[in-house]
Amino acid sequence: xxxxxxxxxxxxxxxxxxxxxxxxxxxxxxxxxxxxxxxxxxxxxxxxxxxxxxxxxxxxxxxxxxxxxxxxxxxxxxxxxxxxxxxxxxxxxxxxxxxxxxxxxxxxxxxxxxxxxxxxxxxxxxxxxxxxxxxxxxxxxxxxxxxxxxxxxxxxxxxxxxxxxxxxxxxxxxxxxxxxxxxxxxxxxxxxxxxxxxxxxxxxxxxxxxxxxxxxxxxxxxxxxxxxxxxxxxxxxxxxxxxxxxxxxxxxxxxxxxxxxxxxxxxxxxxxxxxxxxxxxxxxxxxxxxxxxxxxxxxxxx
Amino acid sequence: xxxxxxxxxxxxxxxxxxxxxxxxxxxxxxxxxxxxxxxxxxxxxxxxxxxxxxxxxxxxxxxxxxxxxxxxxxxxxxxxxxxxxxxxxxxxxxxxxxxxxxxxxxxxxxxxxxxxxxxxxxxxxxxxxxxxxxxxxxxxxxxxxxxxxxxxxxxxxxxxxxxxxxxxxxxxxxxxxxxxxxxxxxxxxxxxxxxxxxxxxxxxxxxxxxxxxxxxxxxxxxxxxxxxxxxxxxxxxxxxxxxxxxxxxxxxxxxxxxxxxxxxxxxxxxxxxxxxxxxxxxxxxxxxxxxxxxxxxxxxx
Numbered sequence: 026x027x028x029x030x031x032x033x034x035x036x037x038x039x040x041x042x043x044x045x046x047x048x049x050x051x052x053x054x055x056x057x058x059x060x061x062x063x064x065x066x067x068x069x070x071x072x073x074x075x076x077x078x079x080x081x082x083x084x085x086x087x088x089x090x091x092x093x094x095x096x097x098x099x100x101x102x103x104x105x106x107x108x109x110x111x112x113x114x115x116x117x118x119x120x121x122x123x124x125x126x127x128x129x130x131x132x133x134x135x136x137x138x139x140x141x142x143x144x145x146x147x148x149x150x151x152x153x154x155x156x157x158x159x160x161x162x163x164x165x166x167x168x169x170x171x172x173x174x175x176x177x178x179x180x181x182x183x184x185x186x187x188x189x190x191x192x193x194x195x196x197x198x199x200x201x202x203x204x205x206x207x208x209x210x211x212x213x214x215x216x217x218x219x220x221x222x223x224x225x226x227x228x229x230x231x232x233x234x235x236x237x238x239x240x241x242x243x244x245x246x247x248x249x250x251x252x253x254x255x256x257x258x259x260x261x262x263x264x265x266x267x268x269x270x271x272x273x274x275x276x277x278x279x280x281x282x283x284x285x286x287x288x289x290x291x292x293x294x295x296x297x298x299x300x301x302x303x304x305x306x307x308x309x310x311x312x313x314x315x316x317x318x319x320x321x322x323x324x325x326x327x
Numbered sequence: 328x329x330x331x332x333x334x335x336x337x338x339x340x341x342x343x344x345x346x347x348x349x350x351x352x353x354x355x356x357x358x359x360x361x362x363x364x365x366x367x368x369x370x371x372x373x374x375x376x377x378x379x380x381x382x383x384x385x386x387x388x389x390x391x392x393x394x395x396x397x398x399x400x401x402x403x404x405x406x407x408x409x410x411x412x413x414x415x416x417x418x419x420x421x422x423x424x425x426x427x428x429x430x431x432x433x434x435x436x437x438x439x440x441x442x443x444x445x446x447x448x449x450x451x452x453x454x455x456x457x458x459x460x461x462x463x464x465x466x467x468x469x470x471x472x473x474x475x476x477x478x479x480x481x482x483x484x485x486x487x488x489x490x491x492x493x494x495x496x497x498x499x500x501x502x503x504x505x506x507x508x509x510x511x512x513x514x515x516x517x518x519x520x521x522x523x524x525x526x527x528x529x530x531x532x533x534x535x536x537x538x539x540x541x542x543x544x545x546x547x548x549x550x551x552x553x554x555x556x557x558x559x560x561x562x563x564x565x566x567x568x569x570x571x572x573x574x575x576x577x578x579x580x581x582x583x584x585x586x587x588x589x590x591x592x593x594x595x596x597x598x599x600x601x602x603x604x605x606x607x608x609x610x611x612x613x614x615x616x617x618x619x620x621x622x623x624x625x626x627x628x
Contacts, residue, residue, distance in 0.1 A: 131557070140509075141509075144499065144502035146499070149494045149495075
């Protein structure tokens, strides 16, 4: 655990506002006999936008999986909304790291969003017409509302395989949001998007955090597109974690030390921070995150 | 063959009497009953096969059905039991393989190896059973003769069980098929779902084999579902459409095969293939008209 403090005033908020939605206490994870991180202390408040940053293979996605209850802890404790991981159910939305949908997948965007609402229910719904079923009316209204929220109304009826990467990502964010979660976990949602789409999706996530009051925890490779929306930064490196506001953590000295490579943090004329010299995402990065088997997932835990 | 001769001499054609004659044969009535059950079941299961991109697994299961059926005949049991035993057994095995038969890399090579060996075993069983040579064709390419009423009953019971299980796991299975990692994060038993589905697929393959033979099961398992998915991206609608296409194709194939000297497997497969080609053409035409309307839409935005 590396505590990072500095005298620079916080960009937005320093302390978690309201009740913490996520708390890690001395948490550690071991994957395939290797300790990815340990002794992590973390407290994230309601309605905050938190970025999880760090070099490849440091266990960023594993942190998300641990919060979801898919990866058991080797030590310490995680509390999600006051409960054990995996117990908070529909109060947690999740968007995994992914490759794009197959171009030939013939399922509409709305169906993908609808799966987020009731895709895990067993049995068949009664084929009642909508006007006799208030529940189906409410479901449809919610799906339309959330698609509108992410700005995907125009292409939601198209087969998802025919949507662009940015369009697919918006629909998947809608899927993660459709049950009105209190926490939204995003694993590199800007990966594999072009620059304008990165900026647009980052702005969308920032808006969801501010306007809808959803606590966002986002694993990111490149901090620049989201830097303007962040309340809190978690840097995973050296087997531990450094947390703080962007102003505290995103400094040339801290980043250079955490990444082990020279990194400069510059300030633009309008006061924004820009991180320069961050290691580029390797070309095969997305392959690393699309494991075909459980063993590969363990090996890739990144 | 004599049937076909009788029909050709009865020209000019009177459809009504011909159909009456056809329905007067109990084996034809049974063939239509069995065909309906099999078509609906295969289309429903096949719809998920197409969605999950598991056609290779389906193919492997169907090939495994051949030694099952020929082995059953060799020991003196109805071929249908052999299909069920081998297809469902192989389904459980494939489900237990790492990667659960997703048709990728090493697993697909392994499945292919076993498949070749079992096909050879089937050939051996056929050779051991002397005087069975006519049966090889129907085991490989399908037949509708000699489906007994008790077999129809067995097919119906199995189909009902499979469809009930499919109805219960349908939505989670769809979720897990399209979006495995999110489904797993939602707490769905993704691995168990895929195992259960493989067993359902084994049963459906065994049923379809009894009309189309081992080598032509795709006609009922994959083609109707693929056609329906080309026609519409609405999940519910395309599932129903797949069943309708399967039913039409099967009954049409049975009817035409009855009135012609050529085998039913050919007709069912040809009609299913024709439907798929038609659907692709419709899709191309639709796409073209969208592109033509495209510039207008863009200028409106």
